[in-house]
Amino acid sequence: MGTEAAGMTLRIGSMFAGYSGLEMGVMQVLEAQPAWFAEIDEAPARILQHHYPQVPNLGDVTRVDWGSVEPIDILTAGYPCQPFSQAGHRKGTNDERHLWPYVLDAIKHLRPRIAVFENVRGHLTLGLAEVLEDLAEIGWDAQWACVRASDVGAPHHRERLFILATNPDSFGQQEGGFARRPAQEVTWDNDLLDTLAGLNQAADISHEMRLRWGDTAPAILTWAMLTGHAPPPIVGDRADYRAETTTEFIEWMMGLPPGWVTGVPGLTRNQQLKALGNGVVPAQSAYALNHLLTP
Structure with a gap:
């Protein structure tokens, strides 16, 4: 051993x-x-x-x-x-x-x-x-x-x-x-399903999910269930009214715990983006x- x-x-x-x-x-x-x-x-x-x-x-x-x-x-x-x-x-x-x-x-x-x-x-x-x-x-x-x-x-x-x-x-x-x-077991969280707008009885992606995520809805839902975390807002509004992808969403895409990068005090958006861009899932x-x- x-x-x-x-x-x-x-x-x-x-x-x-x-x-x-x-x-x-x-x-x-x-x-x-x-x-x-x-x-x-x-x-x-x-x-x-x-x-x-x-x-x-x-x-x-x-x-x-x-x-x-x-x-x-x-x-x-x-x-x-x-x-x-x-x-x-x-x-x-x-x-x-x-x-x-x-x-x-x-x-x-x-x-x-x-x-x-x-x-x-x-x-x-x-x-x-x-x-x-x-x-x-x-x-x-x-x-x-x-x-x-x-x-x-x-x-x-x-x-x-x-x-x-x-x-x-x-x-x-x-x-x-x-x-x-x-091996880690995946557990399907019914509360998370509700948060994500749920599934109907036929286990199809709901209309609301389709409207929000389009053709990527199945992949988004799968990742949410695998990670156990609902996706954060994908777009945030800056003071100058330019819409940008949130670093929280990118962090979620990388499969990190919420706040692993974005919750660290003192980091600028660019520093967060660079760290996430260089990282691995x-x-x-x-x-x-x-x-x-x-x-």
């Missing part, structure tokens, strides 16, 4: 943590908790401090002395996607934001049991080969898969690449490898990890 099965909580070290969506997914699958973050951006750092006040933030990954960092069981890293994104210039390893070498350095020093990475789908054709070669050189194995947010019921596509890298010196040395949490991360851990 692994240490987690014996009652010990696995320790997560997180690089480029953002609002912690990747770790939230890992914690849905494994008995684990963050031991430290390494996040330099002001808004995500505030979000992390708000939700994990006892967890230290090591800051700039390029300045961390990994030899002095406490050991961990799991390393997570959503290393910057700009070098590989279709929306950017795709400079790959020539991009100054290519920070994978610092992740590799952390792995070499910390020797966690596993590492879980997340990036854009464009990483498949630019940069992934170098990552896999680097891992192979230090004797690590790796598997990867692309998962869309819609694969877990979210009403948007948002495809991401997930990589599970394993340390053969420690992962799986106990029979069965990691003990996973029981926790349920998407959990789905990918469950898949990659399955023999």
Whole structure:
């Protein structure tokens, strides 16, 4: 049996943590908790401090002395996607934001049991080969898969690449490898159904839902039931009368608890949008990890 099965909580070290969506997914699958973050951006750092006040933030990954960092069981890293994104210039390893070498350095020093990475789908054709070669050189194995947010019921596509890298010196040395949490059960909340304007006896989307959400009504309702939260207003009115999508609605689309980003004091709308735009759906991360851990 692994240490987690014996009652010990696995320790997560997180690089480029953002609002912690990747770790939230890992914690849905494994008995684990963050031991430290390494996040330099002001808004995500505030979000992390708000939700994990006892967890230290090591800051700039390029300045961390990994030899002095406490050991961990799991390393997570959503290393910057700009070098590989279709929306950017795709400079790959020539991009100054290519920070994978610092992740590799952390792995070499910390020797966690596993590492879980997340990036854009464009990483498949630019940069992934170098990552896999680097891992192979230090004797690590790796598997990867692309998962869309819609694969877990979210009403948007948002495809991401997930990589599970394993340390053969420690992962799986106990029979069965990691003990996973029981799968979360979806419960259909009748009160939520009423809040959403309900369904008729034939279980069709109501006329009011159709008027409000159009053809997306089934997807919106499904996500509301899966997350247990009704969708916030999609449009808010600013003082200058320009209608804008609310950050609360985007937060809901990402499958986050209400207020996870928008409830953190002191963040501007632009900071909230940037944090949400760079984030990952926790349920998407959990789905990918469950898949990659399955023999």
